Amino acid sequence: MAKYKLRNNSIYDASGNVTSVYEDILDTETKTAIPKTTDNRHYNEYLAWVAEGNTADPAD
Amino acid sequence: MSKIRLFGTSSGYVEIAPAAAAGNNTLTAPSTVGEIIAKDAAGAIGITSMKASNVNVGAAVTITESGIEASGIGITCASINDGQISGRRNIVINGAMMVSQRGNQSATSSAGYFACDRFYTSNGSDAAVAVNQSTDSPDDFGFSYHLDCTTADTSIAAGQYFLIQYRIEGQDIQRFNKGTSSAKQFALSFYVKATKTGLYTVELEDTDNQRQISKTINVTDTNWNRYVLIFPADTSGAFNNDQNSSLTINWWLLAGSTYNGGTVNTSSWASITQANRASGSNVNAMDSTSNDFRLTGVQLEVGDQATSFEHRSFGEELSLCQRYYQRWKGHSDHNGVGAGRGNGTSGVFVSVNLIQCLRASPSITNSGIVVFKAGASSTSTTDTPSLTNASAFDATACMFPMSITGLSGITNNYGGYTVFLSNSDLQLDAEM
Numbered sequence: 001m002a003k004y005k006l007r008n009n010s011i012y013d014a015s016g017n018v019t020s021v022y023e024d025i026l027d028t029e030t031k032t033a034i035p036k037t038t039d040n041r042h043y044n045e046y047l048a049w050v051a052e053g054n055t056a057d058p059a060d
Numbered sequence: 061m062s063k064i065r066l067f068g069t070s071s072g073y074v075e076i077a078p079a080a081a082a083g084n085n086t087l088t089a090p091s092t093v094g095e096i097i098a099k100d101a102a103g104a105i106g107i108t109s110m111k112a113s114n115v116n117v118g119a120a121v122t123i124t125e126s127g128i129e130a131s132g133i134g135i136t137c138a139s140i141n142d143g144q145i146s147g148r149r150n151i152v153i154n155g156a157m158m159v160s161q162r163g164n165q166s167a168t169s170s171a172g173y174f175a176c177d178r179f180y181t182s183n184g185s186d187a188a189v190a191v192n193q194s195t196d197s198p199d200d201f202g203f204s205y206h207l208d209c210t211t212a213d214t215s216i217a218a219g220q221y222f223l224i225q226y227r228i229e230g231q232d233i234q235r236f237n238k239g240t241s242s243a244k245q246f247a248l249s250f251y252v253k254a255t256k257t258g259l260y261t262v263e264l265e266d267t268d269n270q271r272q273i274s275k276t277i278n279v280t281d282t283n284w285n286r287y288v289l290i291f292p293a294d295t296s297g298a299f300n301n302d303q304n305s306s307l308t309i310n311w312w313l314l315a316g317s318t319y320n321g322g323t324v325n326t327s328s329w330a331s332i333t334q335a336n337r338a339s340g341s342n343v344n345a346m347d348s349t350s351n352d353f354r355l356t357g358v359q360l361e362v363g364d365q366a367t368s369f370e371h372r373s374f375g376e377e378l379s380l381c382q383r384y385y386q387r388w389k390g391h392s393d394h395n396g397v398g399a400g401r402g403n404g405t406s407g408v409f410v411s412v413n414l415i416q417c418l419r420a421s422p423s424i425t426n427s428g429i430v431v432f433k434a435g436a437s438s439t440s441t442t443d444t445p446s447l448t449n450a451s452a453f454d455a456t457a458c459m460f461p462m463s464i465t466g467l468s469g470i471t472n473n474y475g476g477y478t479v480f481l482s483n484s485d486l487q488l489d490a491e492m
Contacts, residue, residue, distance in 0.1 A: 009446050009463055012404045014473045022449040032425045032489075035447045039304060039420035041492055 001028055004046055004056035025056065141363030142244055143235070150370040151232060152309075153380040154178045155250075155358035157203040160193040161378075161387050167210035173491055176205045177381040179355075180491075182223040185314050187213040187346035197356055198251045198284035200369065204356035213314065213346045218321075222314035222346055224355060227492040229419070230268060230299040230306030235362055238266070239298025246291040248309065249366035251357040252277070253284045255350060258343035261312040261324060262289055265332070268306045269297030273329045276339050286357065288366040294329035303419050303455065305492035309360065312338045313345035313353060382416035384491045390481035393430045393438075397462075397486060400431070400477045402470040407463060409448055410479045414458040418490040421453050422460070428484030429464055431477050440482065441466035460488065 005026045010018045025034040025046055034042040050056070064076040114124040122129045143149060157176040165174035167190045171183045174191035181191055187209060194206035205224070213220070237243045246264060254260075256279070263274040275289040299306040312319070315338035322335030330336075345353050357369045388397055400410030408431050424447065430440045443466035447453055452461040464479065 007446065009449075009465065010404060010407075011449070012407075012472050016404065016472045018404075020449075024446045026444060027423075030425060031427050031444050032423045033444045033446045034423050035421040035450060035453075037421045037450055040423060040490070042423045042489070 002055065002057045003027065003029055003049065004034075004054075006056050006059040007033075008059040023059065028057075141247070141361070141365040141367070143362030148370070149361045149367060150359040151228060152178075152226060152358045152360050154377050155356070155369070156201055156371065156377070157193060157197075157205050157356045158374050159377050159381045160203075161381065161385055164193060165191040169211065173385070173489075176203070177385060178226060178491075179205050180225040180227065181207070182221070182225050182310075185213045185216065185220040185222045185346060187211055187222060187314065189346075194354055196253065196354060198253075198286070200371075201251070201356050204251075204253070204354040207313070207345075207353045209346050209349050209351040209353075212348050212351075213344070214348075216314060216316045216344060218316045218318045220314065220316040221312070221319055224311040224313065224353075226309040226358065227267075227305040228307045228309075228360075229492070230302050230304060233299055233307055234301055236293070236299070238294050239269075239296055241295055243293035243295045244362050245293050245364045247359075247361050247363050247366040248289045248291065249286060249357070249359045249369070250355060251284055251286050252279060253282065253352075253354040254279050254345065255282055255352045256343050256345045256347070257281065259339055259341045260345075261310075261315065261320075261338040261342050262287075263310040263312065263337055264291050265308040265310055265337075266294070266297055266299070266306065266329070267308055268300045270332045271297050271329050272325065272332050272337060274324050274326055274337060274339070276324070276326070276342075279343075284354075290364050290366070292328055296329065309358075310337075311355065312342050315339075315342045379416055383419050384489075386415050386418070386422075386488045388481060388486040390426070390428055390484040390486065393480045393482055396478055396480045398479055399475070400464070400479050401475045402472045402477065403463065404472050405470050406467050407465045408467060408470060408477050408479065410462050410464065410477075412460040412462055412486075414460050414488075417456060417458045418460070418488060419492070420455055420490045421447055421450060422488040422490040424462070425487040425489070426481070426484050428482035430480045430482050431464065431467055431470075432480065433477050436469070439467045439469050442484075445486075 005028050007024050007026050008021050011020045013019045066074045116122055120131050154177045159177040160175050167188045169188040175193045188211035190208040190210055192206040194204045197204045260277050261274050265272045277287045320338040320340045320342055324339040325336040359369050397412050398410045400408040403409045424445050427442045430438050432438045445462045445464045448461035448463040
């Protein structure tokens with residue numbers, strides 16, 4: 001298991017259909033959900049981790 | 061021109077001579093005892109020296125060698141030390157280390173926000189520390205930020221470092237006018253008590269423009285001592301006027317040659333040269349498990365004078381800290397965070413009313429949520445919730461849209477779900 005795992009999160013409409021999917025990142029060590037915005041320090045740490053050649057586990 | 065001589069009853073005289081400069085001047089004879097006022101042609105009063113022990117202006121103002129006492133309407137002035145006169149002079153939040161939302165941290169080699177809010181342990185060494193909110197503090201304070209070295213690093217590799225950091229939003233430091241011709245100085249003051257005596261480097265790092273300047277302090281004993289560092293103004297590189305980190309205060313407790321192999325830059329702000337950031341004589345405060353380092357009373361203000369520490373109430377400091385980190389205590393399904401609606405058959409959206417508006421989209425830590433619905437059994441999950449989506453969050457609105465997954469028996473788009481925390485705290489982290 002990698003330190004990070006991508007997650008896809010679905011948003012449903014009133015009829016139960018998926019209208020959109022957004023992605024966030026789970027820090028598998030600290031069980032912290034990280035939004036994909038550069039205002040967030042954990043996301044910047046994730047980007048630095050990726051820049052070092054690492055790859056997150058894919059979303060389910 | 062003529063002079064006037066006044067002779068007394070014995071020898072000697074007082075001579076009154078006109079000023080050398082052209083123009084009319086007025087010497088007003090005393091109207092009451094002790095008053096002699098000289099005015100130039102424009103009516104300005106000139107005083108070149110005062111030898112009396114004190115000067116009285118009426119009955120309200122007394123000026124002595126010790127200071128100015130104004131018992132009347134007080135003193136009217138535009139600024140103190142070129143900055144604001146009072147209230148929130150100190151830019152540093154939790155400088156007295158009163159707030160500790162996360163609690164103490166047992167021995168760790170990781171970097172992170174531990175113990176006292178807003179202060180970051182930046183550990184890039186082989187050392188490990190316990191980080192505590194300590195009650196060992198100087199007079200006027202109740203707490204300090206305490207690093208207790210639990211694993212020593214006696215062999216420092218070139219790229220290793222250990223810093224205490226304090227990061228400041230750009231929009232909160234526009235008053236320094238950095239990057240303009242009106243740039244102002246930085247007055248930094250703090251108290252340190254350290255087992256390891258010697259030279260420590262303290263650095264201001266402009267993270268917007270990759271500029272820095274350092275100063276050193278010499279810790280000569282193991283007692284509490286106050287240190288005052290005045291950093292020059294910088295007419296280059298304006299701070300971004302936004303909610304992101306622009307300025308970092310770095311206390312260097314360990315520095316490898318990558319950071320101290322050059323000549324430490326203490327004279328003026330400059331583009332960052334890594335080797336010039338820390339002193340070559342900087343101590344290694346992590347060279348023994350007997351070492352402790354304590355910090356408190358941190359104050360950063362405008363100008364060339366460090367004033368007394370600006371104490372704020374615990375409530376004020378907590379509220380300021382909660383812009384960056386908030387924590388809801390989980391406790392056996394007793395603590396609710398809000399009402400939600402179904403999202404699909406296994407998820408719930410809930411809007412959490414924040415304690416304080418957060419600086420930015422936060423990271424979320426939680427591993428235990430229970431969702432109740434009237435007339436139905438509860439459903440629980442250990443999935444870490446997520447920020448519902450980026451567009452649903454507004455940093456100026458004290459509301460946090462949270463998406464919970466991993467539930468069962470949810471009816472899509474139905475309301476009436478109430479969200480409780482089980483034994484896992486909900487933590488929102490918007491630190492820089």
